[in-house]
Amino acid sequence: MSSTISSAEVQNDWDGGGKPLKASYGKLMMWFFIVSDALTFSGFLVSYGFARFKHIDSWPIADEVFTHFPFLHGVDAPMYYVALMTFILIFSSVTMVLAVDAGHNNNKNRVAFYMLLTIVGGAVFVGSQAWEWANFIRGEYGALETKGGQIIQFVDSNNSNKRIALKDFAEFIPQERQQHQRSNGLWFRDESSLPNFTLDEVYQGFLANSNLLVRSQKLDDSGKKIILSREESIEKVSQAVYVVEGANLIRNEYGNRLFADFFFFITGFHGFHVFSGVVINIIIFLNVLIGTYEKRGHYEMVEKVGLYWHFVDLVWVFVFTFFYLV
Amino acid sequence: MGQHTHKLEIFRGLIKFKSNVQKIWGVLIFLSIVTAIEVALGIVKPEILMSSFLSLKLINWIFLILTIVKAYYITWDFMHMRDETFGLQASVVISLIFLIAYLAFILLVEGNYIYDVFFEGFVSWNF
Numbered sequence: 001m002s003s004t005i006s007s008a009e010v011q012n013d014w015d016g017g018g019k020p021l022k023a024s025y026g027k028l029m030m031w032f033f034i035v036s037d038a039l040t041f042s043g044f045l046v047s048y049g050f051a052r053f054k055h056i057d058s059w060p061i062a063d064e065v066f067t068h069f070p071f072l073h074g075v076d077a078p079m080y081y082v083a084l085m086t087f088i089l090i091f092s093s094v095t096m097v098l099a100v101d102a103g104h105n106n107n108k109n110r111v112a113f114y115m116l117l118t119i120v121g122g123a124v125f126v127g128s129q130a131w132e133w134a135n136f137i138r139g140e141y142g143a144l145e146t147k148g149g150q151i152i153q154f155v156d157s158n159n160s161n162k163r164i165a166l167k168d169f170a171e172f173i174p175q176e177r178q179q180h181q182r183s184n185g186l187w188f189r190d191e192s193s194l195p196n197f198t199l200d201e202v203y204q205g206f207l208a209n210s211n212l213l214v215r216s217q218k219l220d221d222s223g224k225k226i227i228l229s230r231e232e233s234i235e236k237v238s239q240a241v242y243v244v245e246g247a248n249l250i251r252n253e254y255g256n257r258l259f260a261d262f263f264f265f266i267t268g269f270h271g272f273h274v275f276s277g278v279v280i281n282i283i284i285f286l287n288v289l290i291g292t293y294e295k296r297g298h299y300e301m302v303e304k305v306g307l308y309w310h311f312v313d314l315v316w317v318f319v320f321t322f323f324y325l326v
Numbered sequence: 327m328g329q330h331t332h333k334l335e336i337f338r339g340l341i342k343f344k345s346n347v348q349k350i351w352g353v354l355i356f357l358s359i360v361t362a363i364e365v366a367l368g369i370v371k372p373e374i375l376m377s378s379f380l381s382l383k384l385i386n387w388i389f390l391i392l393t394i395v396k397a398y399y400i401t402w403d404f405m406h407m408r409d410e411t412f413g414l415q416a417s418v419v420i421s422l423i424f425l426i427a428y429l430a431f432i433l434l435v436e437g438n439y440i441y442d443v444f445f446e447g448f449v450s451w452n453f
Binding site for chain 2: 021022023028031034035038039042043046047049050051052053054055056057063078079080083086087090091093094096097098100101104222223303306307310311313314317318320321324325326
């Protein structure tokens with residue numbers, strides 16, 4: 001802490017007491033942390049790029065995956081929601097920097113007020129991300145997976161090749177198929193929850209509706225998914241081995257398996273940073289309220305959490321670009 | 327902590343704010359405009375920007391550059407990097423730019439190579 005040496009500026013940095021780079025110890029250490037954390041995030045994002053370049057002709061199109069907006073059911077709203085989330089986070093960055101500025105003026109009430117706004121903004125962002133995850137995990141249309149791990153999706157040729165959900169065409173075939181749980185089979189074996197439809201139900205439904213076509217994972221030259229002919233479609237569907245609804249860490253209805261994995265890991269890691277940022281902000285906020293920094297004579301602690309908070313915002317700017325825009 | 331002096335001009339002195347608070351709002355407006363442009367481009371996807379330039383679509387180059395612009399203003403004005411010494415600015419920025427560019431270069435080239443192997447090789451993963 002600089003409280004003991006602030007009055008007499010030591011000329012030689014190496015004698016101790018001085019500030020190398022004219023930044024205090026705490027701020028320098030925060031910069032060290034930020035640089036190393038930035039490298040962790042770039043490791044994640046670059047490996048996402050690696051996976052994407054590896055499957056450059058079959059990667060899912062983000063606009064078609066993230067199309068939900070609260071209270072707008074069935075409306076195709078690509079990007080708007082993440083744009084709103086981005087704006088919320090940038091705005092909470094602004095309130096944070098206003099808190100830092102109020103700290104420079106030793107204005108305790110304003111620091112507390114802006115810290116509170118920042119905490120609210122961060123909490124709203126984490127909540128939005130939870131909503132985004134819930135939609136992603138639940139899925140919308142459902143798909144089949146082939147033996148080679150490819151996802152095939154369905155479109156309606158009568159409806160200008162718009163996507164169609166499994167529940168809109170699958171036939172109901174009465175049968176008994178129970179989920180294998182530890183309680184009703186071998187005690188050490190179980191399986192994840194069953195999809196709403198069996199392969200056979202989807203297959204029969206597909207044969208019965210001649211307007212249905214298969215949309216493959218592959219992209220054409222203009223970056224649109226290739227839609228197969230009816231004959232090719234029937235052949236593809238007959239080769240399917242799995243009904244996939246929504247997303248988990250193993251398979252997802254949107255396309256390449258790695259897509260969901262990277263989505264969970266990158267946005268999850270970022271969301272965890274936001275969450276810890278909110279927790280740290282709350283601690284600092286309480287400290288401001290009880291007057292810790294007023295007694296100390298400066299609000300440098302607010303500046304340090306501010307640096308972390310802006311960094312989280314900065315990372316989101318990159319996640320937004322590479323996951324949703326590019 | 328004694329005096330806090332902030333450098334109040336952005337865009338190389340084109341706009342000079344009267345106070346730090348005013349500068350913060352000004353930067354917010356600028357960042358919002360940039361984000362709005364990005365989102366509009368992402369939704370409209372103009373045909374003219376779909377052509378490839380240096381093996382990346384023009385629109386993706388724009389996204390990349392706008393992102394770095396945003397990162398610059400967040401770091402420089404929100405994180406007050408503008409007020410730090412050149413030594414601190416350089417140690418943070420140059421190390422990161424060098425390491426990230428290097429990592430991105432080797433991994434993206436490798437990813438592209440594996441794509442070629444999948445594409446031209448005899449082994450098919452599409453069965």
